[in-house]
Amino acid sequence: MQTRRLTFRHLEAADLNDLFALYRDYAFGRLGLTRLVCLIDEQNQASIRVAEKIGMAFEKNGEDDVGPFQLYAMAAPNQAESRGDDCPEEPNP
Numbered sequence: 001m002q003t004r005r006l007t008f009r010h011l012e013a014a015d016l017n018d019l020f021a022l023y024r025d026y027a028f029g030r031l032g033l034t035r036l037v038c039l040i041d042e043q044n045q046a047s048i049r050v051a052e053k054i055g056m057a058f059e060k061n062g063e064d065d066v067g068p069f070q071l072y073a074m075a076a077p078n079q080a081e082s083r084g085d086d087c088p089e090e091p092n093p
Helices: 013-029 045-053 077-083
Strands: 035-040 057-064 067-075
Touching: 013 035, 013 045, 035 045, 045 067
Parallel strands: none
Antiparallel strands: 035 067, 057 067
16 A cells, blocks of 8 residues: 655645645546545644545544544545445335
C-alpha cells in the first residue's frame, strides 16, 4: 500500500476545502483509487472540518510513530454503488 503524508500549514480554510475537493476528485477519478484516508491530530479542528466538508467520516482513533490521530476516510462514490448501498432491496419472488 502506498502512503503519502501531506502537510498544509499556511493555507486558508477555503483554499484547503477547494484543494482537497480537487485532490479527492483526482484520486478517485484519474488515479482510480477506491478509498481515501486522513490521519488527523485530534486537536486540529480545522482539518477535521475540511475532511468532513469533502465527504469523509470519522472511523476510529489510533496512534502511529508521530503520535495519536483520528482516522477519517471515504470510499469512492462508485464503490458505494457497487456494494448496493444506494439501491433498494429487490423483492423475493
